[in-house]
Amino acid sequence: MGLEQTIIDATKDIFVNMIMMGATPGTPYQGKGEALIDSVTGMINLAGSHSGLLAIHLPTQAALEVSGSFLDLEIEELDDDVLDSIGELANMLAGNIKAELDPTGSSIQLSIPTTMHGDQYNIERIAGTSSLCVPFYLDDGDFVIELQLT
Amino acid sequence: MDIAKYLIESTEEVFNTMIFMEVSTEGCMSEGKESIFSHFSAMIGLSGDLMAMISIHCDAYIAMDIAGAMLCTEFDDVDDDVKDAMGEVANMLAGGMKSRLLDDNIDTTLAIPTTVMGKGYSISSPKRGNRVVVPFDLTQGRFFVDMKYSMQ
Secondary structure, eight states, X not given: OOHHHHHHHHHHHHIIIIIOOOOEEOOXXXXXXOOEEEEEEEEEEEEXXXXXXXXXXXXXXXXXXXXXXXXXXXXXXXXXXXXXHHHHHHHHHHHHHHHHHOTTSSSEEEOOOEEEEEEEEEEOOOTTOEEEEEEEEETTEEEEEEEEEO | OOXXXXXXXXXXXXXXXXXOOOOBOOOOXXXXXXXXXXXXXXXXXXXXXXXXXXXEEEOHHHHHHHHHHHHTXXXXXXXXXXXXXXXXXXXXXXXXXXXXXXXTTOOEEEOOOEEEEEEEEEEEOOSSSEEEEEEEEOSSOEEEEEEEEEEO
C-alpha cells in the first residue's frame, strides 16, 4: 500500500472515529515548504527505521472547528485547549501511520508533539527527505497532512 | 536526571567546541507553559525511554550569526546553508543530551532536525509532559533552548 493511502486511511479513521467530522482527501503532492498563513500546525518526529516528521497544518478557523468537534466544545478563539488538541491530533495520526509502516511496533518511535501557530511561517523540508502532502476537505475548510520521511 | 543542567552543559559544549562562540546563561526559566515568540527555530525529536522535542529558537539575525561562526563565513540572508547549520546545531545538542541521558540509563534515539521560520509564530507544548526553557546570551543577542519531554 502506498504512503498516500496510508495517510488517507489514518486520517479518515481519526476524523470519523475521534473527531466526528468527515474529511475528504484531495490530490497528494510534493511539499516544498510553502508559507503557512494564519495557521496552526501540530507536528511530531519519527525516529528509528523511518526517520522524519508528521505534521497537520490547519488554517486557524479550521483548527478551531476541528478542536471544537474533538473536544465537544464551542471554541471561539485560539487557546491552550486548541493548541493541545491539535498536538494530540498529530500524535494520534503519527500513531496510526506508525502502525502501518511498522506492524511489529518496535522499529519506529515517536517523539512528543509540538504545536505552532502564527500569521506566517514556513516548515522547511528536512534535507534528504521527501515531503508528501495530502490535502483534506471539510464541510467548511480544509487542512493538509504532511509526512517527511528519509 | 537534571534536564536543565544537561541542556546547559550540552549547549555550552556545542558552542564552545564546534561554533566557537561564548555563551552565558543565568539558568532555566520557570518550568511551565511558556509560549515562545520566535522568527527561527531548529528542532529535533528524541524518542525511546524518554520522548522529547528539543528546539533552538532565536531571531533570524542570531541564526545567521551562529551559522556564520560555525561555517566561518558571513550570511546576510537566512538561506539553505543557515537552515542546515542550525539544524546541525540542534542535532549536536540532541547528541549531547542523548549521551548524558544514557549515563542515567535512559536510552533514546534521535530523529532528524527540522527548521521553521516566519514573520512571527509561537510554539507551545502539550499540557501533559514537562518543559524546560533555558535562555542563553551571546554578545549579539539571545537565543532559547527548549526541551519538552515525558518519560515513556
